[in-house]
Amino acid sequence: MQASKPEHFNLNVKKALAQPDLKGIIRRTTDKADAKRAEAVVNFPEFEKARLQGQKIKDHTIKHMAHYLAEFEKNASAQGAIVHWASTGEEASRIVMDICKQHNAKKVTRSKSMLGEEIGLTHSLDNSDIERIETDLAEHIIQLAGDPPSHIVWPAMHRSREDVIKLFRQFHKDPTSSEEIIDLVDSARRDLRTKFLAADIGISGANFLLADSGSTCTVTNEGNAELTTTPPKVHIITAGIEKLVPSMAHAVPLLRLLTRSATGAEITQYITFHNGPKRINDADGPEECHIVLVDNGRTKMLADDMKEMLRCIRCGACMNHCVVYKHIGGHAYGSVYPGPMGSVLTPHLNSLEVANKQTHACTMNGRCEEVCPVNIPLPKLLRSLRAQSWEKKFEPLTNRLFVKIFAQLAKRPKLFQFTSSCSVLFMRVFSKNGWIRFLPLAAGWTKNRDLIAPNSQTFMQQYKKHQKPKSNRSA
Numbered sequence: 001m002q003a004s005k006p007e008h009f010n011l012n013v014k015k016a017l018a019q020p021d022l023k024g025i026i027r028r029t030t031d032k033a034d035a036k037r038a039e040a041v042v043n044f045p046e047f048e049k050a051r052l053q054g055q056k057i058k059d060h061t062i063k064h065m066a067h068y069l070a071e072f073e074k075n076a077s078a079q080g081a082i083v084h085w086a087s088t089g090e091e092a093s094r095i096v097m098d099i100c101k102q103h104n105a106k107k108v109t110r111s112k113s114m115l116g117e118e119i120g121l122t123h124s125l126d127n128s129d130i131e132r133i134e135t136d137l138a139e140h141i142i143q144l145a146g147d148p149p150s151h152i153v154w155p156a157m158h159r160s161r162e163d164v165i166k167l168f169r170q171f172h173k174d175p176t177s178s179e180e181i182i183d184l185v186d187s188a189r190r191d192l193r194t195k196f197l198a199a200d201i202g203i204s205g206a207n208f209l210l211a212d213s214g215s216t217c218t219v220t221n222e223g224n225a226e227l228t229t230t231p232p233k234v235h236i237i238t239a240g241i242e243k244l245v246p247s248m249a250h251a252v253p254l255l256r257l258l259t260r261s262a263t264g265a266e267i268t269q270y271i272t273f274h275n276g277p278k279r280i281n282d283a284d285g286p287e288e289c290h291i292v293l294v295d296n297g298r299t300k301m302l303a304d305d306m307k308e309m310l311r312c313i314r315c316g317a318c319m320n321h322c323v324v325y326k327h328i329g330g331h332a333y334g335s336v337y338p339g340p341m342g343s344v345l346t347p348h349l350n351s352l353e354v355a356n357k358q359t360h361a362c363t364m365n366g367r368c369e370e371v372c373p374v375n376i377p378l379p380k381l382l383r384s385l386r387a388q389s390w391e392k393k394f395e396p397l398t399n400r401l402f403v404k405i406f407a408q409l410a411k412r413p414k415l416f417q418f419t420s421s422c423s424v425l426f427m428r429v430f431s432k433n434g435w436i437r438f439l440p441l442a443a444g445w446t447k448n449r450d451l452i453a454p455n456s457q458t459f460m461q462q463y464k465k466h467q468k469p470k471s472n473r474s475a
């Protein structure tokens with residue numbers, strides 16, 4: 001499957017809606033995730049308090065970002081790690097590829113990292129003579145399928161069990177004939193196990209960067225991150241600068257929010273802290289450890305007054321609760337980050353001009369903000385992006401014209417009421433059995449939706465009719 005582009009959002013949506021099974025597959029997983037998260041919140045009565053604490057920790061760190069970044073670099077270097085800085089995704093990808101070349105790497109294992117996708121590392125590796133081995137189960141599935149990820153926590157959400165069975169039978173050396181999940185997982189384990197040991201370099205992301213120790217923290221459920229980062233001689237960590245927290249005491253409250261919001265679990269199977277390369281008496285671990293700290297539009301978000309978005313801990317709860325995401329899935333967004341958080345992030349990572357349609361797809365029902373574990377006001381940020389898009393004239397001319405006409409009408413109550421009455425009459429001409437299935441001038445809308453036929457009178461006409469004369473009211 002070819003990666004779709006953010007500028008083709010409308011076309012991507014049409015394609016997604018035309019896939020008969022996609023909506024059902026997406027809903028099955030997101031509805032399950034919603035229910036598990038809700039249960040986890042009920043079983044964690046201090047959740048609201050924890051959210052506020054999480055928000056405060058992130059806001060404090062963002063405010064003192066320069067200080068904590070310098071502290072992290074100093075302490076990570078003292079642990080023996082080599083810290084690199086990348087202002088763009090291309091630069092970050094280039095740094096990683098240069099390290100791979102310096103070590104003459106032929107095989108590279110990777111544990112799931114959305115930042116790796118963001119900086120285009122998967123493409124850079126695929127365009128080189130290095131074999132890229134994805135070790136997270138979902139990433140393994142989409143690598144076999146040739147798909148980009150469609151969710152930040154469950155990248156293979158768009159694939160059904162039947163798809164996975166076919167893929168494993170086609171690509172695994174020793175595939176299982178069973179269709180049970182446990183046997184399919186075993187099949188992937190057998191396929192990956194020897195590859196872990198043969199890798200020259202392991203690449204991982206980080207969920208948190210701890211400034212006071214220079215440690216990085218990864219949170220996983222499969223143990224693949226540990227097998228990716230321990231056996232190879234070189235370990236490369238790529239992380240966005242927003243992953244920073246002052247200390248372990250600050251990482252733990254965020255961790256409690258992250259696991260519950262992402263999967264509904266109290267805790268993940270593995271939480272690993274990396275502290276540079278192995279020491280002399282260590283039995284295992286990499287001989288060299290590189291940390292690539294990536295900006296790629298993040299400091300611009302501070303300048304653009306989008307700093308609340310830097311609180312994001314990538315739990316995916318906002319997309320699981322988004323009515324738009326549930327209908328179209330992740331690929332339609334044309335970005336590594338789909339759903340509500342992606343609609344705010346992508347214009348900064350790419351540009352508002354190419355990614356402004358996503359900001360308009362939001363229904364503003366506010367569910368994303370309600371479930372966000374760090375209280376990110378996603379609808380407010382989306383509205384702000386819409387306003388910027390309007391000011392920069394990125395909206396199609398027809399939309400701009402329509403809004404201008406509406407603004408003129410709204411300023412003239414009599415004319416507004418007259419036009420409303422005419423519109424109601426016009427719409428009723430096309431109604432049948434209480435529904436409008438086709439409406440000229442709005443054919444694009446009615447092509448995919450039926451509208452309820454309007455009442456024969458406008459609101460103002462009914463309001464006047466039901467108003468009692470003044471003399472009666474005082475009686």
Ligand code: SF4
Pocket residue numbers: 261311312313314315316317318319341368371372373374376
């Ligand atoms: S915006 Fe909030 S809910 Fe969405 S991924 Fe980020 S932290 Fe999670």
